[in-house]
Amino acid sequence: xxxxxxxxxxxxxxxxxxxxxxxxxxxxxxxxxxxxxxxxxxxxxxxxxxxxxxxxxxxxxxxxxxxxxxxxxxxxxxxxxxxxxxxxxxxxxxxxxxxxxxxxxxxxxxxxxxxxxxxxxxxxxxxxxxxxxxxxxxxxxxxxxxxxxxxxxxxxxxxxxxxxxxxxxxxxxxxxxxxxxxxxxxxxxxxxxxxxxxxxxxx
Numbered sequence: 591x592x593x594x595x596x597x598x599x600x601x602x603x604x605x606x607x608x609x610x611x612x613x614x615x616x617x618x619x620x621x622x623x624x625x626x627x628x629x630x631x632x633x634x635x636x637x638x639x640x641x642x643x644x645x646x647x648x649x650x651x652x653x654x655x656x657x658x659x660x661x662x663x664x665x666x667x668x669x670x671x672x673x674x675x676x677x678x679x680x681x682x683x684x685x686x687x688x689x690x691x692x693x694x695x696x697x698x699x700x701x702x703x704x705x706x707x708x709x710x711x712x713x714x715x716x717x718x719x720x721x722x723x724x725x726x727x728x729x730x731x732x733x734x735x736x737x738x739x740x741x742x743x744x745x746x747x748x749x750x751x752x753x754x755x756x757x758x759x760x761x762x763x764x765x766x767x768x769x770x771x772x773x774x775x776x777x778x779x780x781x782x783x784x785x786x787x788x789x790x791x792x793x
Contacts, residue, residue, distance in 0.1 A: 613752075618664045621758055622765030626662040627670035627706050631655050633677035639696075643682035643739045650677050650743065654699075657747035661755050669770065670706035673754070675699050678718075682742045697721045697746045701754055703764070708773035712764045717757055721750045 633650035654675055662673065680697040698720050703712040723745060737745070763769060 614660060614664070618661075618755070619759045620762070621665055621667075622762050623667040623669040623767070623770070624665045624671055624758075624765050625667045625669065626659065626665065626673065628672040628674075628704075629655050629658050629662075630672065630674045631658070631677065632675070636677040637679045639679045639681045641684045642680065643684060643742070645680065645682060645739065645743060647677070650680070650697075650747075653743045653747040654750060657744070657751040658754065661748075661751040662758075667765075669765065671712065671765070672704040672706060674702045674704065675750075675754075676701075680746075682739055683723075695723050695742045695746055697750060699750055701757070703758070705770070705773050707770070708777040710773060710777055712769075712773070713761070719750060719753050719757075721746055721753060723749070 631651040631654045633647035633654075636645075636647060636650055638644060654677070658673060658675070676699060678698040678700055681695060683695045698718065701713075701717045701719065704710065705712050723742075758764075
């Protein structure tokens with residue numbers, strides 16, 4: 591590959607990364623009557639996998655909560671939904687040989703969504719995501735060489751929040767009046783509807 595071709599490739603990936611970073615400035619994809627209630631992240635069981643920089647559970651929890659709030663907090667419906675996220679495992683790339691031995695950063699999370707009024711999960715099964723770095727001029731040669739641990743976590747958290755948002759949009763039927771009424775009726779019949787809002791766990 592010529593120097594000119596390589597430079598063009600780096601410029602293109604940098605442009606795509608910039609576009610991805612700007613998407614929070616755009617109106618969110620329609621989701622229905624949704625507003626973010628509790629934003630719960632639990633990382634006490636997160637394990638580093640393979641060669642990885644270390645991060646504490648508190649660091650993961652703070653990073654993911656901030657990213658989820660920034661993305662899902664854009665919705666301003668009247669119906670409260672709580673998001674619970676469990677961090678299962680992660681790898682924060684360490685320095686290596688560019689384009690050969692440079693590992694990529696990744697985090698694995700499990701997500702559940704709770705209907706505040708009905709006091710029950712919206713999704714029948716927990717949703718698992720394996721979140722990778724998005725391609726950019728920096729990650730192309732290995733983020734272990736070009737990014738700090740904090741930047742790696744911030745980028746992975748932003749990508750996780752984006753995937754969670756896309757998953758909710760794909761399942762926006764969960765947030766229709768009909769679905770809300772059905773959950774409320776089921777909760778009333780079972781006597782499980784909460785009298786006051788309570789923060790869900792990540793399970």
